[in-house]
Amino acid sequence: MRGLSRRSFAAVEERFNAVAARADLGRLAEDLHSVAVLLDREHGLRRNLADPARPAEQKAEIVRSLLGGKIDDAALETVVAAVSAKWSRSPDLSDALERLSVMASAAEAESQNRLDDVEDELFRFGRIVEANPDLRLALVDPAIPADAKSRLLAELLGDKVAPTSLRLITQLVQHPRGRSLERGLDEYIRLVAEQRQQLVAVVRSAVPLTDGQRQRLATWLRTTYGRDVHLNTEVDPRVVGGFSVRLGDEMIDTTIAGRIEEVRRRLAG
Missing domain, CATH: 1.10.520 (Peroxidase; domain 1)
Structure with a gap:
């Protein structure tokens, strides 16, 4: 999301956080996802609910009429907040509801220490x-x-x-x-x-990392990026020594295979 939609999502997220604190998080996640699927299927409805020229209260009434009694009150409040906001593109409305659904699931997992x-x-x-x-x-x-x-x-x-x-x-x-x-x-x-402000790093190595190696790598990444980093590790025999770390669009490659490939690129250039 960009521009207007990004600002709108931040406002809707505030409302979501307020209702999530007193909601059945699993039910909230399912309800929000079902509404996102509905809007993906009913393009005309989505365009009307995301139309910035249509009064917010009118759109809220449409939602209450269609969904009242069919989804939980917490989900209904969140959807009303979403359709009352303004979006750069109508698909951003569905995207926002799906994202909030995943956030509700994550909050549920966190509450269960999972x-x-x-x-x-x-x-x-x-x-x-x-x-x-x-x-x-x-x-x-x-x-x-x-x-x-x-x-x-x-x-x-x-x-x-x-x-x-x-x-x-x-x-x-x-x-x-x-x-x-x-x-x-x-x-x-x-x-x-x-959900807990972590980054996710995918680590590939030729052999499994020891607990000590994982801890040292996590500490170094936390120091480097200023945030906790969750490590997802993979054993890949093609690595041929060392390890590689992919964090978003960034790649840290200390593998022998990576060095060989770098030499090949330089020679080809």
């Missing part, structure tokens, strides 16, 4: 999908009904992950909203990490 689990489980699921092309195809195939995908995920993950993780993964698989599964998982991981 925020670390959810971050790790989303990351690990992404790697499972990456390593299993048939599974990925089944999850992204538009010809397979959403309910069938949901059952597959329940059988695959079941009680192996936190309920919050299963909800987020299921929502993303059923309604990717134009994103690849990998990109959607990355976005969700980032939003979950933001």
Whole structure:
């Protein structure tokens, strides 16, 4: 989001934080996500609710009429605040509601002391999908009904992950909203990490890092970036010594393979 939409989201987030403090966070997350899906499907409704020329109270009344009694009061208050704001583009309204839904799920996980689990489980699921092309195809195939995908995920993950993780993964698989599964998982991981103002770093090494190495790396990254950093680690034999760290758009590469590639680029240039 940029400009007007960014400022509007900040204002809506304040209202969301107020209602979330007294809400059933799981229900709030599900309700907000369902409204985002509704607006993605009903383009005319979304355009009307995001129309900056339409009075805010008129849009709020439309929402109360359509959704009153169908979603929880906390979600209804949040949606009313969202449609009363002004957005640069109508899709930004749906994006805002999805983002708030993920934030509600993250707050739920934090209240259960499972925020670390959810971050790790989303990351690990992404790697499972990456390593299993048939599974990925089944999850992204538009010809397979959403309910069938949901059952597959329940059988695959079941009680192996936190309920919050299963909800987020299921929502993303059923309604990717134009994103690849990998990109959607990355976005969700980032939003979950933001619940406690953490950055997320993906660390690749040829062999598993020891606890001491993880701690020293996390301390160095925290000192460098001025914020706590959650480490998602991968073992990749192609690394050939050393390790690499991807943090957002930045890459720190101390691997032998990385040095060889750098020499090749210089020679080619």
